[in-house]
Amino acid sequence: MRAFLNLALLLALVPSLLALSPRLKAERPGPVVLVVDAESVREEARVRGKSLLEVLQDYRAQGVMGVAFPEHFLKDWVDLGVLRYRPGSELREAGLPARRGWYYVKGEAWLLALLEKAYALPTHRLGDWLGFPLDVQAFPAFYPLEEMQEAKEAGFYVVARPINHRLRRLDPALPVVPKEADAVVFAGLEALGHPYRLEEAKALVHAPVALIEGTPQPGLQAFREKGILRLFSLRYEWQLTLSPKEAADKYVLAARERGHQLLYLRPYPYPEDTQVFLGRIQEGLKASGIALGTPRPRDFALSPLRHAAWVGVLAGLGLLALGLPVYGPLVAFALLLLALGYAGSQAGALLAALVFPVLGFLGPRNGLWMWLRTLGYALAGAVFLSALGSTPATVLGLTPFKGVSLTLLVPPLLVAYSFLEKDFKQALTRLFQHPLRLGEVALAGLALLLLALALLRRGNDAPVVPELELKLRSLLQDIMVRPRFKEVFGHALFPLALFLPWPRWVRNGLLFLAALGVASILNTFSHFHTPLPISFFRVVNGAILGLFLGLLGVILVRRLRAWWLG
Structure with a gap:
């Protein structure tokens, strides 16, 4: 039965990989446009005694081909x-x-x-x-239309930033979104027309709409048919805490590894810093093979081959049911119900993320073959997850993946569950009667702490990220597609767990922690807005680096043990 399920899994991989082709074509990086905020340049124009257009022409020589006009308040x-x-x-x-x-x-x-x-x-x-009859000072009051027209005629990529307000009229005769706009970036925390007049607002928008990284704007989905562009910007207060090169590297990283097409910039207070900032961005984009130009909305048609991934997911679920020592079919059925009930249309993707990190732990513990088997199952799960979960809405970031926390929590718990013996009642009795030791309590506490840390650190805005790790992240992303530390950590634990003479409970504890890193592989691919090649190389780099560190750790532990024992 296991051989049949593995064969079905392998056969499902081929059409599932082919189903990813439309996404891969749509994810090709670039072109991107550097867009400067007009209001941040206006003061500079006054200081230099020049018009806004004259200063923009100076920025054009530094690679800035776009200008954004935020709508004025009265x-x-x-x-x-x-x-x-x-x-x-x-x-x-x-x-x-x-x-x-x-x-x-x-x-x-x-x-x-x-x-x-x-x-x-x-x-x-x-x-x-x-x-x-009201104080209208804080009401939206259109744009400097003459400046917008001049910028458009001069060949700049013009971005309009309209403001939503419940009392503004969405009249086609009014320049709520001027005809000069090549793209629309909604100002504030909601889309134009939200919540009750989105249809009226859609009639006014004739250009692609930008999705701002880290800034959810309710109502944005309504403008999907206009085309969606991904935009990256730094909050200006934070930008000023970074050196020009550090800030520039974040823009380059956004374009290279997260597919952003509009890089929304604000100059530094000193022109010398701004020149370094813009020069570094251009150098980084050129080194990454990303061209400057006019960005286009990314869209793709879903391949019918994607449904074959369900065969692979269900085969993996069957392998899980057979591999768990206690109530395997019942646990597998419960996971299926959880995925269907919680994730809905994303149930297949969520099920792949919950099941496949576990499968490699269910076989024999035969050294590096176990590590390879675990990595292979995880990558197969990543293919199925990507085939079923990749839609234009998820790839653009409009629809987040449901169950991100579950992908990091459930697989390690299933791995721990797999350590039970078939006669689990007797095993639990022995565990209950086991004399407690301080070292065991410390190790158990460390394991729980690492599990909590893995959950708290998920996402780019994680509240718990040590300063040393931030520096290491910056260093690694300059020389490679930076792997996730959870994956490096997990891969490193495999040699330590399998090549050293630990007691059984210690080996199981180490493998439980290793499962955190394997689960992170599927979590990596669940970030659908990250291009597939980036996620793949992130996982490969994490596996290679982690294995190297793990083998080095085995050598060090053996020498330390030999020294301790005399």
């Missing part, structure tokens, strides 16, 4: 001197028949004409003054 026009803003009470004191509790603006005619139709509010004309 108070921004007041600060620029384009509008004057007065409460109605002040105008009444000046002898004008202004309405009590109203607010009035006065200024350039083109802007007043737009503002008169901009909000779902009554208005009051008082000569050159335009009145509103």
Whole structure:
């Protein structure tokens, strides 16, 4: 039966690999465009006594081909001197028949004409003054349209950043999204028109929409048909804590390893730092083979061959049922119900992530063959997971993978469960009656601590990441596709567990911890927004580096043991 299931697994791998072809074509890196924030450049233009376009031309020589125009608030026009803003009470004191509790603006005619139709509010004309019944200083108030047009005519890639507001009118006659825009990046924490007017907003958007790394914007999915671009930016306060080279490396890494196409930049306070910053980005992109140019939305059609991966997943589930010593079929059925009930359409992908890290631990403990078997099953599971879970929405990052924590928690627990004997009642009785030793308590506590650490550290914004590891990450990503430390750690434990004369409970403990690293392989591939080749080389580099460190650890432990025993 096991031979039949393994054969079915191998046969399912071929169509599953072919099903990944559309995704691989869509994930080719580049082209990317460097986009500078117009408002961050405006002050520099004033200091240098130049127009915004003249300063942008200087940035073009440094590789910046795009400019983003955040939509102004009404108070921004007041600060620029384009509008004057007065409460109605002040105008009444000046002898004008202004309405009590109203607010009035006065200024350039083109802007007043737009503002008169901009909000779902009554208005009051008082000569050159335009009145509103609410304080509208923090209301969205369009763009410097002349500057946008000049930038477009000069050949820049123009990005519009509209602001959502419940009282703004989404009228096609208004420049909510100007025709010059090549892309749209919603300002704030929600998409234009969210939550109840998304259909109206979609009619105004004629360009691809950007998904901002680390900034969920409810309603963004509604604009999927417009095309989605991935955008990376650093919060400016954090950027200023980094050197120009450190910040540049993060932009290059985003383009190379996470498929970002819009690199949204803000200059440093000193031009010398900005020059180093932009130069480093260009050097890094060139070294990575990523071209500068006009980005295009990435989309792909799902291959019908992907359904063959279900055969591989169910075969793996069958192997798990046969390999677990106690209630294997019942445990496998429970996992199937968990995946179907929790993950829905992603059930197959989640099931692959829960099952395949465990399969290699169920066979004989025959040294490095066990490590190779475990790695092979994990990579097979990664193929099935990717084939079933890769959709345009998950690859773009619009739909996250359901069950990320489960992929790190369940497989090690299943590995620990596999250590039970068939006569588990007697084994548990012996365990209950085992005399407790301080060393065993310490090792058990260490194992639980490492398990908790693995869960707390998942994701880019993990709350527990030592400073030393951050420095090692930076060093490794400069010379290779950086492996995940959990995987390096897990692979290193295999030689230590299998080549040294440990008591059985110590060997089992080490293999349990090694299972954390193997589970991390599937967790790596569950980050669908990371290009497949990057995930693959991350896993391979982790396996090679971990095995090398593990073999080195075996030599050191043997020499230490020989010294201790005299």
